[in-house]
Amino acid sequence: MSVGPSVYWYLTRASGAVALVLLTVTLVLGIAAIGRLSAPGVPRFVIDGVHRTASLLAVAFLLVHIVTAVADSFAPISLLDAVIPFVGTYRPLWLGLGAVGFDLMVAVVFTSLVRRRLGHGAWRAVHWLAYACWPVALLHGLGTGSDVRQTWMLAIDVGCIVAVLASIVARALMGWPDNARVRIGALGAAGAFALGLVAWLPGGPLGSHWAQRAGTPPALLGHASAHGGHA
């Protein structure tokens, strides 16, 4: 029996979407910074500052997203599931990706906060994981998100994808990174990811019975309509 969608369920979806947008902003600005983008009137230290602030805000919204998801009584998500991937009972793969994303973000943000003590080399090595953070977060959203079919959510998803792909392509065309092989690799990976999404989405999260295929526990499937938005 259900009493309608709880506040937590709304909050977790909203904060998740906001976290994804903030993560996208962080990544786009990070690519702009390393590619030495400069705009008139926008000093590069400002771009760096917004990059850092956006990442910290993303973490903040991510924490709200996790706490509210755990607090909500509909889906059996525990605090452990948020940190240790693939052990949960609710859509283990797709939720697990969220845990992976969270773990990566913690590593990246923590090392950045102690960057001076860590030294540039170690910090940089871990920071590369940021490139893994974003697709993981996106796929988590697409796989677990209850709003994935909603126009507004699709618009956000498409916006984020376009922003990141455009950044990577623009920077690669402008000659970064220096190593040609890495550049071609980055373009290739971006292209493959985009094509992969296009191929997968219609039959995947946007297709029928996704909730079931994604691993929603059978007991919850019948309540889908009552909680609105579940695929």
Place this chain on the structure above:
Amino acid sequence: MSVRIEIDMISCEAHGLCAELLPERITLDDWGYPVIDGAPVPRALEDLARRAADVCPTLALRLRRANNDS
């Protein structure tokens, strides 16, 4: 007790954020690398100097406590 700016030129990759933050003390040469004068940083600019050290993408800019004799 004041601070001096030190730049590790091997790490420096001429990003130039330091010169944006602290133009009073740091200018860029023909190739984008920072030129500093080695004098202690005045109290009023110390905060900006710390920000410059924090914002440097390669951690090339460091602050060193300056004794008045060195």
Place this chain on the structure above:
Amino acid sequence: MSLPRLLRGVEPGRMSYDDHRRVHGELTLAAHGRGHGAASALVAELKRSGLRGRGGGAFPLAAKLEAVRRSRRAPVVVVNATEGEPMSFKDRTLVQALPHLVIDGAICCAAALATDTIVFALDESSGETAAALATALHERPEFAGRLTAPEIVRVPGGYVTGHETSVVNFLNTGTALPTRARPRISERGYNRRPTLMSNAETLAHAALIVRHGSDWFRELGSDDEPGSVLVTLSGAVRCPGVYEVEHGAQLATLIDAAEGQSAPLRAFLFGGYAGGWVDAADATRARLSEAGLRPLSASFGAGVVVALPSSACPVAEVSRVADWMAGESAGQCGPCVNGLAAIADTLAWICDGRPGRDAESELRRFCALVTGRGACAHPDGAARFVSSALAVFAAEIEDHARHGPCDACDRRAVLSTPEHRSPVP
């Protein structure tokens, strides 16, 4: 005892261990006793002697020893005989012809530091020198049968590869490029151990100071610049080569020892490619030491003296060396890589007499711009070399700027610019 000191008894080929003991006497470390007290006595003696480094840095050897002794970990002694300065031959001459002097010096420092780890760093191209050194080490009873016989390491050739941080970097990582000045190698160097790195000639002097005392050492030279020095003399002199002179001797003494100049001279280069030029007329006042050359805006460096004949084109020589120095940059610091390239480019512009640039003032600006802005002093040296050329060869530079290349431009080079080599073997 006056001159020769280091070069006493030198003959073509290698001085054997027996001859070495006959000429210089036994190395009586035993006289100084054993243990910490003995080590301190040794350092004190070297301090009293005022012996400074002969690799160009002129840093007091005793101060280096004291710095290394401050650390707790077992130190290492590295003998730097890499001699990256193209116009310098004294170090390889010492190691090849008089290796036992250098070995003695290394043993003394090792004893002062209570360590038995000694490394000899030679240029990788010096097959003969390495062979001579290896044979000499075999002759030494100190190392017979001992587990830690000194290691001979062949470092890739280059101007910056002989820098102390480069040698340590090579020993640790296999790349002979300079690193950050801190932590100092005296705190953390080879294998993270406190490292005493000393030029081969410095150690040779130390070997004699230990035998004859600091008072003996100070019988030559002045209070601030005591002893004797090795000088590599080349260019338009009858007998170019390695000479030993009193520290602070008149330049004329050196030229006389080389049987005089072989042609009219335009100028002298002191200190090598990081040194300075002095007009031939002014050079009559030159004395062979840092203090002796400072009033002439030149430096003694590692004892390089080149006599440039009037028949050579100074602009072409300086331009070629500046280009070579740019190519010898480690490539790690923006101001050096870009600055030295700009200097070389501008000099070439002047040499060819191309119009359209205030090349001389640009040159002055670039020289000022690169000084003090690299991790090592390579750009400072190149800037010093070029700046002094601007002053001394003002007439020839003006002439080239107006009329382009002269007849002397294509003559055989006086200053050698060997092929660039990779810092990784």
